[in-house]
Each structure stands twice: as C-alpha cells, then as structure tokens.
Amino acid sequence: MGKVILEVRELTTKYITRFREDVYAVDHVSLKVEEGKSLGIAGESGCGKSTLALSLMGYYFPPLHYMSGDIIIDGKNISGMKPDDIRKSVLGTEIAYIPQAAMNALNPTQKVINFIEDVIRAHDNTASNKYIYEMARVSFEKLGLPADVLQKYPVELSGGMKQRTVIAISAILSPKVLIADEPSSALDVTSQKMVIKMLRNLMEDGIIKSMIFITHELPLLYNVTDDIMVMYAGQIVEKGSAKETVFDPLHPYAKGLMGSIIVPEEGLRNVKLTAIPGVPPNLKKPPSGCRFAERCKFVMPQCRAISVGIREVENGREYRCIIPEDQLREAYKNA
Amino acid sequence: MPKEKKLCLSGKGLTKVFGLGRQKTVAVDHVDFDFYEGEIVSIVGESGSGKTTLAKMLLGLISTTEGEIYFQGAKRDISSQRKKQEYWKDIQAIFQDPFSSYNIFNKIDAVLLDCINMRGGRNLPYAKKVEMMTEACGFVNLKFEELTNKYPFELSGGQMQRLMIARIFLLKPKILLADEPTSMIDACSRATILDYLIQLRDEIGMTLIFITHDIGLAYYVSDSVYIMEHGKIVERGTADEVILHPKETYTQRLINDVPKIYEEWDLSTVTFSNK
Numbered sequence: 001m002g003k004v005i006l007e008v009r010e011l012t013t014k015y016i017t018r019f020r021e022d023v024y025a026v027d028h029v030s031l032k033v034e035e036g037k038s039l040g041i042a043g044e045s046g047c048g049k050s051t052l053a054l055s056l057m058g059y060y061f062p063p064l065h066y067m068s069g070d071i072i073i074d075g076k077n078i079s080g081m082k083p084d085d086i087r088k089s090v091l092g093t094e095i096a097y098i099p100q101a102a103m104n105a106l107n108p109t110q111k112v113i114n115f116i117e118d119v120i121r122a123h124d125n126t127a128s129n130k131y132i133y134e135m136a137r138v139s140f141e142k143l144g145l146p147a148d149v150l151q152k153y154p155v156e157l158s159g160g161m162k163q164r165t166v167i168a169i170s171a172i173l174s175p176k177v178l179i180a181d182e183p184s185s186a187l188d189v190t191s192q193k194m195v196i197k198m199l200r201n202l203m204e205d206g207i208i209k210s211m212i213f214i215t216h217e218l219p220l221l222y223n224v225t226d227d228i229m230v231m232y233a234g235q236i237v238e239k240g241s242a243k244e245t246v247f248d249p250l251h252p253y254a255k256g257l258m259g260s261i262i263v264p265e266e267g268l269r270n271v272k273l274t275a276i277p278g279v280p281p282n283l284k285k286p287p288s289g290c291r292f293a294e295r296c297k298f299v300m301p302q303c304r305a306i307s308v309g310i311r312e313v314e315n316g317r318e319y320r321c322i323i324p325e326d327q328l329r330e331a332y333k334n335a
Numbered sequence: 336m337p338k339e340k341k342l343c344l345s346g347k348g349l350t351k352v353f354g355l356g357r358q359k360t361v362a363v364d365h366v367d368f369d370f371y372e373g374e375i376v377s378i379v380g381e382s383g384s385g386k387t388t389l390a391k392m393l394l395g396l397i398s399t400t401e402g403e404i405y406f407q408g409a410k411r412d413i414s415s416q417r418k419k420q421e422y423w424k425d426i427q428a429i430f431q432d433p434f435s436s437y438n439i440f441n442k443i444d445a446v447l448l449d450c451i452n453m454r455g456g457r458n459l460p461y462a463k464k465v466e467m468m469t470e471a472c473g474f475v476n477l478k479f480e481e482l483t484n485k486y487p488f489e490l491s492g493g494q495m496q497r498l499m500i501a502r503i504f505l506l507k508p509k510i511l512l513a514d515e516p517t518s519m520i521d522a523c524s525r526a527t528i529l530d531y532l533i534q535l536r537d538e539i540g541m542t543l544i545f546i547t548h549d550i551g552l553a554y555y556v557s558d559s560v561y562i563m564e565h566g567k568i569v570e571r572g573t574a575d576e577v578i579l580h581p582k583e584t585y586t587q588r589l590i591n592d593v594p595k596i597y598e599e600w601d602l603s604t605v606t607f608s609n610k
Contacts, residue, residue, distance in 0.1 A: 044523060045521055145607070164607075188548065189381070189548075189550075190588070190589075190592050193592045194608075217522075219595060220594045246596060257523060262525075262554075263594075264551050264553070264595070265597050269555060274523075275523055275527040
C-alpha cells in the first residue's frame, strides 16, 4: 500500500438556497487516494460529483457551505483553515482544481503567460517576469506544448489546445492532487485522447502525485483511472477498482449505470441496455432510508425504514446496500 | 425489415457552399447516399465535418448549392411553402437541445394537438383527440393527465426529449432525422430514449437517420453507417463492416481513438499535434 496523499473523512457540505433551504449535496463522503493513483467519480447529472470536487478544495463560497469532516492532504488537515490561508498555501501547490468548461472561461484579453504570472505571483510576489517565462516554457515543453503558446491569446488556440493549456497552467506549481472535472467532454475523440495522454504524463513524470477524474462517460473513466467511485444523491454508493466496478458492480444503481455503457466493440451490438426508471430524490428533503429505494428493482420494506450504511467487502471494495453481495450477484444473474 | 428494400431518400452530388470568393467554405462536398425504408442509418463525423449542414439540407431548411435529393423515387420539390409543408409531413426531426425545441408560450397540449391537426385530425371530437394524446404519452411512459396545462419549462430534459418522441408517434412521418438526440442527456436516460426510437421505428416502419459523433451509439443502433470527413463521405457500409473492419485510414483512426472497455485503449501512439 502506497503513501496516502489525499484522505477525506466524513465530509459534508451543503448549499443554502435563496429561500434558506438546505441542500446536502455532499453527505458524509470518505475517500482515500494513494500516491501515483487516480480516482474516478461517476454518476448521473445532479448526483453531487462536481460539488464534491469543489468541496475538496477547502475553499468555500456561497451558496456552498462547509458543515463537517476532514480533508487531509499529505498529512496536513486543510478543512478548518481560513479562506485566505487556503488561497496562499493550499490552492495550486497542494491541490489544483480544473472546473468544468474551464477552457471557455479564459479571459480573452489576456495572453496565456499572464494567467501563469497570476498563478505564480499569488504564491511568490517577488518572482520576475523572466523567471516565470522560463519556468513556464520548460514545463510547457515537457508536456508537449510549444513555447509560442505562451504569447498567444485564448482565441488563437483550438479547443483541444486550450484544454491542454488549462491543464498545464493548473499543474505549473506541481500540486499534489489534481482534480479534473469533465476535462474532455466538449472535445472530439482525437483531442480527448491527447488530453488524457497529457494527464497520464503528468502522473508519470511526478509533476502531480494523484488525480481525481470526474466524468459521466464510463468507458473513458474505466480507461483513465485506477479506482472508481459511484455517487448517487450526494452519497457514495460504490467504490472499488475500475475493473471490478465496471464488470462486477454490486450496488443496484451502479449495476444500472454499467448496463448503459455503449462501446463500438464486437458482440456488443443490440445488447439490451438497462435503463433506470424514475428520477433522483430531491436533496432538500432526502428520504430517510436508502436514497435509491424509489428506483430500485430489489427494494424491500426495510430499505425505506433504516438508513443504510457503507458495507465493506474484499479488496477494499465498498457499497451501500442492505442486501449481501452474494445475494445481489445471484439476483443480477437471474434478472 | 422488409425483404425487398425500397429507396426512401437518396441524394446525388449534394453540395453546399457557404460564402463567395476567398471566403468560400465547402461544407458538404458532392455527397451521395441512399437511405432505404425502415432502415436505421447513422451519419458519423467529428465537429466541423458538415453533418449538421447535410441534415439541414435533407430537412429543406437550407437550400442546396448543387445536386439533387430524391424522395420516394421522385425528385424532391419544395419550391413553394405549401409543397414544403407537404414534405414536412413526411420528414420530421429531433434536435440536440430539447430545451430550445419548444415554443415556450405554448402549453404541452397545444404541442400535441398541433400534431393531430397536421395529420388531418382537425375535425375529430375533442374526446378522441385526448385519447390519441394519452396513447402517445403512454408510449413514452409519460402521463398525459400530469402534463396537460403545463408549460415546456416545467419538464426535465429527459421528459422533454420523450415528449418529442410522443410528437413523432402522433405524426407518423416516413423519415425521422435525429440530430445528436442524446448528447445532452445522461447515460441511463439515453438507453430509454434509444429504446423508444427503435420501438417507434418498428411500429410505424419509418426510416431513422442519426446524426452523431458518438461512434458507440452509431454502432449500437444502426443498420448502415456513413462516415463524413471535411464535407465528404469517406466510408459507407453496414455497421459491422464500417465500425469493426474499417478500410479508410481516417475511419480507422477515429475508431481507434474511442475509449473501449474490452479492448485496450492504446495511449502510447498518441502524438501531440499543435494546431
């Protein structure tokens, strides 16, 4: 077992809407990422994937509020720190976050080098322009981006190049954890492959120590990450290695999700896809029992009555269901 | 599928040029195709390959620069508004963004009533119309009683896309053109939408044309596949031929770049192109 870089214990965060309603979008989430490993987060839209990523930074702004739990990066607990301290000593160096559609949010009036100057100056006020340029050039070239990108405006770059530039900027201070939220969803398959290759290079060269990758495209997640975590309605419902989660899911929701994968491979044509009927629960008033009960095929009366905890099984796998794993597997076989 | 394949829609040398002189862009470049009745066809290409322009020409939303479209054996004639409306009774479309596909001022009933009127049901008694609307909503697992008196924005994206299919169920067109129908929807609702579309094809025997960049989807649903690159069709054939045994280098590259789950996804050959 490698060194644990990121450890999250029982993290709970909520949104407060303008009508003063609480929405618990991340509910008692615990996870661990080891050095050199990547963790993928899967789930349908609105299940809390992006909110979890945002919460992991330790930097909260309304309507998102911190409730409880610990975030420990390389032995340092960042959960109780002041926002200013987080900005100065955590963001960029310990943890870097690439939001969804970050490449479309680049200021069109600034050159790429200006973004890098901003990042570096936030941590080191005395850095000279020449030093920053040299540092950026070396790190861009290492990642397969030509140095002349630095002197370009965002509009001069294609979508794939822009995304790779954003990743290179995020990784410029060698953060220990890189969180990438849907980094390739707006790109065509060829650019997508380049972005993934670049993230892989960052890990192999030791520029970043671990990665959290969020996407709803399961075949991509399977190929990129070592472990996969499935979220549903703000909670983790299943966690395990990528291979086990995709080919042998335990939780009924994960099973439904994996049954909807479409890939262009022999023998997978006209295979019946599974659809999950219904919609996720409203998180303003989450159900007291299992949150998936309303849509579950194997629902029993006690599912709705008791709150269901995480159950640990072999190989460090976890899932949140009251049915034992062998009974679940049996049920899937007969279905 | 019928034993003898009947041509439904075909095109010869279809071309669309935007702009003039030095600003000229050839969006669709001498494209030939034959779509048969009751077939599911996919037109696959990356962004900017001209697939949506081709779709718009098929629908008659934009004019063609060159080439002819043949509909059920005869040359398509949409020279006047009336003829265009006749043509649109036979060809219908579902677009990518269900949120922008509805008139926001019209209630759901109006959307569905419109379809009945268009199919010549204008003089039917209201009770009969309600029965038809309920049947259409039932087909896509929606409840008409819950939808009536609602506005489109009160529905979720998946529900809107399903309502779109309910519309098609009432209209019973000969051709349905689906332009990226599932790209804004979740993976699990995607399965439902695809299921309904295929059921609908089986029920009313229409030709289904998918415009997509998702090769997995194209392989999953279609009988035949057309691959487009820079406005040209580079490869066409049955789904198994084109996707599993591609001949053209472009198609091979495209399929190689799609992440798969049984075959290994090879990242070692990736080169960074800096365009």
